[in-house]
Amino acid sequence: MAEPARLPRLLERARRQPSAFLLATQLLGVLIYPYLGESRTGTGAVALFGLLVLALAVWSVETTTWTVWVSIGLGVPSVIFTVCQLLSDAAVWQAWGSGFESAFYFYAAFSLIAYMLADRDITRDELFAVGATFTLLAWAFAHLYVLTQVIWPGSFTAALNAGEPRTWMELLFLSFTTLSSTGLSDVVPVLPHARSFVMIEQVAGIAYVAMIVSWMVGLTVARSRARHGSADELN
Template structure:
């Protein structure tokens, strides 16, 4: 499948028109998504546990996520899946601001986890479909990693609501874990750097953490093998082309 960002670049160069800011973002959706995820990581500590602030960041992140999914794969099926997962996520996130009931947070995090898992799968399909490694696909490698980290963090949020006391930490071990703590746990687990000071202690929590550990290892192995395979295939094609040229000469 040809890369749509590359096609847009070629058309823009051929026409001589200078791309607008929206067109530039449209050509690099994975870069915009990755930047948004990193900004979220930096902004969350300033928000603390403010429901309004964290909900606003979550809604903005969902909108950017929907844009990224739409940019890399636009079909009627993907549009309806994005709407079916994204709209309830936004609605339940807004309900969290209005009401403190944990049921809204559970439903909202559940839909957000599903949306992030779906988006990660879409980006993986987008990357593996091409025979050439493009600039946006390199950003997609990082963006997919952060999507998986967010997805599991939302899954952990649902887990501790359904099974209280699923996670403990060195500080305030008796209280529920904050969103930043669960996101930190997700990143450290997915990257296989260790469980840090947040530890799963109940059976369901440990099951999900083990699944994330396997997912992190599988993702890294898949991406490395994909990049190596394309690099070897390109080098082999160049060598065969050179041999054919030498034979003609």
Template structure:
């Protein structure tokens, strides 16, 4: 089976691969204007792949398409007429999209009593989607409430996207490693909600698929 055929058969694998590739590429995209442009283009690729993965029913397709088109339209307006309020609005809509994609993938993984190969890839893709969603929520929090997050290096500076993504991954996984600290009540509330979401995801979704895989074997 060719790699392209494999990805067509297992779309969740493609989404997971692209998101993990983004984690490796994002650090090189934040420092230059060209890098930031590539950063935005790469985000649209992830958006498109997530849209493709969640097309499980007409209703899911319609809702996901509307959210994706809204993100694209707002991003184009921000390029032509950049304003501060557009940035937090885009991040909020992206967070809603990724949360919806997460819910759609969880529904897909729990729809039957079989653990397919694509569903196992969906476990990782769902985790990264959830991490992306909370990173966007942290970005909204920081834009609306400056000083929401601090770090050991340059504690007064606004945290970069990669720092917020790092905070999201460490919080969602429950490892607690990192130097990014939430300071405002809203920032701490978001971190607590993500901690709860990470624990429940592992306890309810991942453990169920592992059990189904063991039963099948």
């Protein structure tokens, strides 16, 4: 009798903490991608599941008529073009799919930022949102890089197979290393548009840590000090 009750509890926890569920899904995808290789079916299935979780997270943190329509306007084409990529290798589907997915991830990231900045009381889910927003930005720029190399072939090079288009995992790795300012990637932008987008991501990564993360940490410290101050007054 205890087993059937676990699913409703899991769904309720996902509803109360959508950012935690989203972050876990994103990180799980990072671990799953190497096992899929460049399988179109596998990566497409993971992408579809990620889009579903992303849509649920966005609707959970901010549900207004405007946000719902924006989510539908970006999410539905993303799903359609992702399915098209599963059925065909044509570059046009990859370009359209990556374009809409990049826009959807950027929109979701800004929605989570607005969610975090909406009040001065830091909840547990808002702390998870700090990590989830970072991964959303990494995915958004990775899809932007996919679109870039479709429009401008040869935009990126690497130590291995230098003349070939970079794989999704390579571009996601480039995005994470650029956004975090670690600079560990062996994937290098070589054409002007690719370099422009990488520079924008570098600025976004620094700004995110300097503004959003430091703001959240400051509020957390202030709340902790306020609690200790109240306890001292009672004593």
